[in-house]
Structures are given as C-alpha cells and as structure tokens.
Amino acid sequence: MLPPTHKALILTSIGSPLHVATTHPTPVLTPGSAIIKVLCAGLLSYSKDIYNGARKYTLPTPSIPGSGAIGRIVAVGNDATSLQTGDLVLCDIYLRGRDDRNVGALLGVHDGHSAAAKRMVHGEWRDSTYAEYVKLPLENCFRLNEEKLLGSFSSASTPSGGGVGGLGYSVEELLHITSFAVPYGGLRDVGLDICETVLIAPATGMFGSAAVKVALAMGANVIAMGRNASALAQLKTDHHLTSKESGGRLETVLITNNVQTDTAAIASFGLPVDVYFDISPPSASESTHLRSGILSVRHGGRVSLMGGIKGDVAVPLGYVMHANMTIKGKWMYEREDVLKLVKLVENGRLRVDGGSVKKYALEQWEEAFEVAANEAGPGRLVALVP
Ligand SMILES: NC(=O)c1ccc[n+]([C@@H]2O[C@H](COP(=O)([O-])OP(=O)(O)OC[C@H]3O[C@@H](n4cnc5c(N)ncnc54)[C@H](OP(=O)(O)O)[C@@H]3O)[C@@H](O)[C@H]2O)c1
The missing domain is CATH 3.40.50.720 (NAD(P)-binding Rossmann-like Domain)
Incomplete structure (x- = not known):
C-alpha cells in the first residue's frame, strides 16, 4: 500500500522559486505504468536555467520537475509482462508517443516540440522525478542487474582466473548511466x-x-x-x-x-x-x-x-x-540504445565509478542547482535524494 501523499518539489510557474510540498498526492497506478520509489535523481548543469526561465524551455505548471533517476518499483500495472515490484530500475525521462515514436518530450525538463508532445506531458505524464514517488510508462523503466552492479567484488581467483561477485557501485553512481545515454x-x-x-x-x-x-x-x-x-x-x-x-x-x-x-x-x-x-x-x-x-x-x-x-x-x-x-x-536516443548501454555497464566495459556524486535532500534544491551549475565537469554529478 502506498501512502496517499508524498514529498515532492513543485514548479508552480517557470520563473518563480520551486518549493517542497510534503503532502502532495501520490501518483496513482494506471495500466501501462509503474510507480517507482525514487532513490536518487540527477541534475543538469543548466537545471537552474530551465526552471528560472533563462533557457526558455516550456513545461506544464504546476508540475514536478526532474531528470533521469534510479529507483525501485513499488507497483506495476497489471499489463506488465516483465517488470516486477522490487526491481531496481533506471528511470528514463524521455517520453515517446506510444502510437507515434517520433513524438517526444522530456519529463520535467521540456514538453517537446509539437502539440502532440505537449498533449502527453500536460495531461497524463506531467510529473517527473524530483519526488519520493514517480509514475512512468513501463517502457521508460529499465531493469538493472542489482546483484551485478551493487554487489561487492571479491578478487579471490576463480578457475578462469578472474575475480567474482559484483561491480561494487553505489546506487548514486548508477546515475552516470543516464548521462551516458x-x-x-x-x-x-x-x-x-x-x-x-x-x-x-x-x-x-x-x-x-x-x-x-x-x-x-x-x-x-x-x-x-x-x-x-x-x-x-x-x-x-x-x-x-x-x-x-x-x-x-x-x-x-x-x-x-x-x-x-x-x-x-x-x-x-x-x-x-x-x-x-x-x-x-x-x-x-x-x-x-x-x-x-x-x-x-x-x-x-x-x-x-x-x-x-x-x-x-x-x-x-x-x-x-x-x-x-x-x-x-540527434535528440536523445532510442530505447534499444539504453538496453545496450545497460549491458555495457553491467558487463563492466563501461565503468560508473571513479567520479563523484554530490547528494542533496529535496529541501536543498537551491544549493544543489548552484553546485550543478558551478562544478559541472568530467565525472562529476549532482543528485537529489528524496
Ligand atoms: N541532443 C540532445 O539530446 C541533448 C541532450 C542533452 C543536452 N544537450 C545539449 O548539450 C549541451 C551540453 O550539456 P552539458 O550538460 O554537457 O553541459 P555542461 O556540463 O555545462 O558542459 C558545457 C561544456 O561546454 C563547454 N563550453 C561552455 N562555453 C563554451 C565556449 N564559449 N566555448 C567552448 N566551450 C564552451 C564547457 O567547457 P568548460 O569546461 O571550458 O567550461 C563544457 O565542456 C546542453 O547545453 C544541451 O543544449 C543535447
């Protein structure tokens, strides 16, 4: 059972300060979707400029802003065929039209470049990941091999000569996958x-x-x-x-x-x-x-x-x-790209460690946006941890 309300960062209108709502209605599960408990959500170097209006991006308001995130599924629509409650997933904010894949928008970042895209985002899919819970289309949830990615690595040698176990990453380091995509x-x-x-x-x-x-x-x-x-x-x-x-x-x-x-x-x-x-x-x-x-x-x-x-x-x-x-x-990527990218990371060919992830609570959004703008650089990420 999900709580009826949750904590979320709210964009009331572009150009006015964001605020944290502690009793925002929790998203409601619908067929074709999953509800995810957000563990961490990334920031862009220009997140501040999106919501203060400097970038001239358009979004529905009021809404919950956001970016790519890592989370755990807490409920799935009864039409799900593979995803399950408890799965660790990459939350992809690139929303594509289900009946026309050429229509796209970025949940919590940009409501797209056509009336059709805006219709998706201003209606069913207006809220993004800077919140305790987010609802996403099933196809925007990419299951991650938790044991492999988060499990600890042992250098004890195996018959084939290598070590065993996982890659030993933190959940926050997995956010790098969203910027690799x-x-x-x-x-x-x-x-x-x-x-x-x-x-x-x-x-x-x-x-x-x-x-x-x-x-x-x-x-x-x-x-x-x-x-x-x-x-x-x-x-x-x-x-x-x-x-x-x-x-x-x-x-x-x-x-x-x-x-x-x-x-x-x-x-x-x-x-x-x-x-x-x-x-x-x-x-x-x-x-x-x-x-x-x-x-x-x-x-x-x-x-x-x-x-x-x-x-x-x-x-x-x-x-x-x-x-x-x-x-x-090229705008963003294809679904197939994300599936292949996750394999590259799970196989250890593309590492997500070695950089840094600075973490902030939702209430610290302003400081987080400043740090993201001023300290962007190789391997450096800033995340909100709801
Ligand atoms: N097509 C897509 O799907 C897509 C998706 C996401 C983002 N984007 C675009 O990609 C851009 C970059 O995003 P980001 O997150 O990587 O930004 P970022 O972290 O802020 O990095 C900006 C980069 O541009 C360099 N730079 C800034 N001003 C410059 C100048 N006057 N001359 C030369 N280099 C300059 C910076 O170099 P220094 O290190 O020297 O400051 C840094 O390497 C975004 O602004 C966005 O428009 C496109």
Missing part, C-alpha cells in the same frame, strides 16, 4: 565503430566527458577537444585509471579559436577522424570548434550534432560536399 544515442546514430576515431567537442562538460568514456568503451579512439586545459588533463588521468576496460587511445586538443591551429593540432595525431561529435551548450555559439571539427573529418566521414547552440551556424559547405560527409542531428 545521450552521447551513446548520438554515437550509435552515426554508426561509430570499433577502432574508428571520434573527435568530441566540447569534451569537458557533463555530456561531453560522458561521450569520451562511452566512445572509449565502444572501442573507438577519442580526440577530446575543450577550452579548459586542466579539465582535459583530468580526462586523461581518468582514462589512465580505466584504460584496462576500454583499451582505446585518448588524445586531447585545446580549443584556441584559431581554426588553422586547432585543425593542425587534431591532424598531428595521425588518426583520421571518422566521426565528429558536437555537444556544445548555447554559450559556445562564438567558439570555432564546430568548424574545426567538421574540417577535420575524413572523406566519407560522419558528424553527429547533439549540441544546443541556438540559431543558425555556418557550415563549410564546399568541404562537406567534396568530402561526401554525412551530418546528422
């Missing part, structure tokens, strides 16, 4: 293959640094580009610690905003760039890395545009045309 969606969308080279820019933010880890785990070589030399150095240190799993080569390039210097630096590694992956924030609209990135791609190569630069950007059309280049935009 975004670049994994883009990298798979352009078919990044083992032993190929991907240039990633900017590579020092939450999704950019996640892209570096994910690409290495996919068996690719990575050239990570950024304007922050110490954050780039940290990427290399982290990779040094985890290179046993990935084996890929990691190089870094400082963005100087001189296209000739930057393309020469990229070329100096002698690694033909098969894919350029862009994950720029709006603030990077004046940076030249998009141009340097595209100009570095080999003949027949691919570009994945996942960044959030507003407005139009110039593309070196002659080079793109003569190089037979493919440029693809």
